[in-house]
Amino acid sequence: MKKVLVIGCGLLGSSLVRKMSKKKIAKKIFVYEKSQSNISKIKKLRLPIKIVKTFKDGVVNSDLIIICTPLSEYKKLILKINNFISSRTLITDIGSSKVETSKIIKKFLRKDIQWIQSHPITGSEVSGPEYGKVNMFEDKWCILIKDKKTNLRCLKFISSFWKKVGSKIVIMDSKKHDKIFSITSHLPHLIAYNLVKSAQDFEKKQKYDLIKFSAGGLRDFSRIAASNEIMWRDIFFDNKINVSKAIDIFIKNLNSFKKDIKLKNNNSILKKLIQTKKVRSKIIKLKHDINKPDFGRS
Amino acid sequence: MKKVLVIGCGLLGSSLVRKMSKKKIAKKIFVYEKSQSNISKIKKLRLPIKIVKTFKDGVVNSDLIIICTPLSEYKKLILKINNFISSRTLITDIGSSKVETSKIIKKFLRKDIQWIQSHPITGSEVSGPEYGKVNMFEDKWCILIKDKKTNLRCLKFISSFWKKVGSKIVIMDSKKHDKIFSITSHLPHLIAYNLVKSAQDFEKKQKYDLIKFSAGGLRDFSRIAASNEIMWRDIFFDNKINVSKAIDIFIKNLNSFKKDIKLKNNNSILKKLIQTKKVRSKIIKLKHDINKPDFGRS
Numbered sequence: 174m175k176k177v178l179v180i181g182c183g184l185l186g187s188s189l190v191r192k193m194s195k196k197k198i199a200k201k202i203f204v205y206e207k208s209q210s211n212i213s214k215i216k217k218l219r220l221p222i223k224i225v226k227t228f229k230d231g232v233v234n235s236d237l238i239i240i241c242t243p244l245s246e247y248k249k250l251i252l253k254i255n256n257f258i259s260s261r262t263l264i265t266d267i268g269s270s271k272v273e274t275s276k277i278i279k280k281f282l283r284k285d286i287q288w289i290q291s292h293p294i295t296g297s298e299v300s301g302p303e304y305g306k307v308n309m310f311e312d313k314w315c316i317l318i319k320d321k322k323t324n325l326r327c328l329k330f331i332s333s334f335w336k337k338v339g340s341k342i343v344i345m346d347s348k349k350h351d352k353i354f355s356i357t358s359h360l361p362h363l364i365a366y367n368l369v370k371s372a373q374d375f376e377k378k379q380k381y382d383l384i385k386f387s388a389g390g391l392r393d394f395s396r397i398a399a400s401n402e403i404m405w406r407d408i409f410f411d412n413k414i415n416v417s418k419a420i421d422i423f424i425k426n427l428n429s430f431k432k433d434i435k436l437k438n439n440n441s442i443l444k445k446l447i448q449t450k451k452v453r454s455k456i457i458k459l460k461h462d463i464n465k466p467d468f469g470r471s
Numbered sequence: 472m473k474k475v476l477v478i479g480c481g482l483l484g485s486s487l488v489r490k491m492s493k494k495k496i497a498k499k500i501f502v503y504e505k506s507q508s509n510i511s512k513i514k515k516l517r518l519p520i521k522i523v524k525t526f527k528d529g530v531v532n533s534d535l536i537i538i539c540t541p542l543s544e545y546k547k548l549i550l551k552i553n554n555f556i557s558s559r560t561l562i563t564d565i566g567s568s569k570v571e572t573s574k575i576i577k578k579f580l581r582k583d584i585q586w587i588q589s590h591p592i593t594g595s596e597v598s599g600p601e602y603g604k605v606n607m608f609e610d611k612w613c614i615l616i617k618d619k620k621t622n623l624r625c626l627k628f629i630s631s632f633w634k635k636v637g638s639k640i641v642i643m644d645s646k647k648h649d650k651i652f653s654i655t656s657h658l659p660h661l662i663a664y665n666l667v668k669s670a671q672d673f674e675k676k677q678k679y680d681l682i683k684f685s686a687g688g689l690r691d692f693s694r695i696a697a698s699n700e701i702m703w704r705d706i707f708f709d710n711k712i713n714v715s716k717a718i719d720i721f722i723k724n725l726n727s728f729k730k731d732i733k734l735k736n737n738n739s740i741l742k743k744l745i746q747t748k749k750v751r752s753k754i755i756k757l758k759h760d761i762n763k764p765d766f767g768r769s
Contacts (some may be wrong), residue, residue: 358687386528389656399751446700453697
């Protein structure tokens with residue numbers, strides 16, 4: 174490619190930039206970033222990129238535009254992009270929720286423009302360009318969304334792009350995507366935030382210093398609960414129907430567990446604890462996590 | 472000390488043995504372990520210990536007995552120990568729930584014997600003597616239980632023992648202990664088990680392969696949900712009143728969060744997400760977790 178534009182250069186945007194420049198995936202990499210503080214950080218990284226000040230400079234003549242902003246920015250971005258984009262430019266994004274954004278795209282994007290939605294399954298609790306890593310996408314799944322009207326040639330192009338940055342590809346429709354990630358990602362984050370909140374509520378009420386004793390489990394949750402708040406607010410809002418269903422399934426399980434404890438229902442509890450343990454072995458076997466106790470931290 | 476007996480030589484028991492022999496804390500270390508498979512594993516470790524076959528051999532003439540078994544073993548153990556123990560032998564344990572066990576001790580232990588309850592805040596999702604580590608207790612909190620009738624001389628002795636194996640001491644009563652750990656440890660484990668169960672329920676119902684996409688958050692929970700099932704069943708049963716209250720606080724927060732999402736209550740959600748994020752910085756500052764994104768795993 175001759176020219177790629179990355180819009181939003183935080184953790185994932187900057188990781189993409191690092192990898193693209195290292196692997197020389199594009200002749201020129203342009204970056205549009207609205208936060209002045211992020212721009213200063215990006216400059217310090219001394220990456221071979223051009224930071225554009227106007228939207229037009231970035232969009233015009235791009236082969237590919239990759240949107241790495243929170244979901245709530247999409248509509249505004251589309252309305253601006255529409256003014257400058259050529260019909261030969263392809264758009265993709267890295268958002269974690271797809272059905273709502275596909276509606277926004279359908280409604281607002283110029284009809285001659287192709288946008289293939291992507292979702293690389295990676296990230297971290299830290300935000301900002303300084304935390305980006307060249308191997309952020311290496312051996313990670315990247316979901317590409319294929320709905321009824323998806324242009325297959327464009328899908329192939331985006332697929333080949335993600336393979337070049339190291340990802341493994343899975344294709345599914347946006348509804349299935351949002352259902353799956355409501356359980357594997359959105360619910361865990363929501364739970365982590367609410368567990369930490371419950372600890373804070375308890376601390377305030379009982380006036381105990383709880384955090385001091387977080388090593389028993391709470392500290393793991395606190396990592397996930399430290400994730401970017403704007404990003405996660407947008408995900409929860411966009412995927413609210415699936416997320417609410419996931420909360421309901423989870424609360425049902427919690428109440429049943431509570432009953433088991435109350436009645437000292439030995440068989441039921443043991444069956445549950447043994448059954449859930451198997452998932453860890455499966456995750457380790459699939460190499461989706463590090464095969465060391467305690468994530469290898471010491 | 473001349474003679475220490477460790478009853479139950481799994482992850483923590485074997486870690487204690489390693490540390491005690493390395494630091495020469497006792498002249499002789501005896502181990503009583505009922506699992507034949509664990510005994511074989513311990514023998515392979517070639518530690519300078521004596522594995523006793525009868526309870527009597529272990530208990531007689533001990534200065535200190537450290538019980539490292541699941542909580543549900545305590546009553547049986549006490550009834551056996553009563554037959555051989557001398558009143559100069561001190562007992563401690565490493566259990567994670569204290570009020571119920573203190574009742575068992577009070578009811579069944581011979582009246583001339585002193586038992587100081589301990590709870591070192593450490594562990595891992597793996598079980599078994601082969602995973603023990605010499606630095607398991609290094610710089611970790613160890614809670615010592617002091618209730619009305621606690622013998623202060625014995626408390627001092629146990630405190631000095633834990634300091635020798637590397638722990639930092641906090642003293643509190645059993646009720647406060649069980650309240651605090653219902654939130655910082657028991658609730659997180661219960662949630663992890665139930666989140667993984669919810670994913671399994673969903674997988675079965677929708678016939679989607681969820682685990683493949685666990686990197687978005689689920690994999691973190693799966694580590695905690697892989698913890699020893701007997702140990703955790705016992706903790707949930709013993710601390711059921713506090714744990715049930717913790718579940719109720721948590722469900723209340725979940726429902727309020729669900730409502731915020733439904734109504735797109737921006738201010739309330741952002742306030743919560745920003746507030747909970749602060750706990751991570753506090754944990755890192757207190758050096759209770761590794762100060763690297765993603766726990767330093769890569």
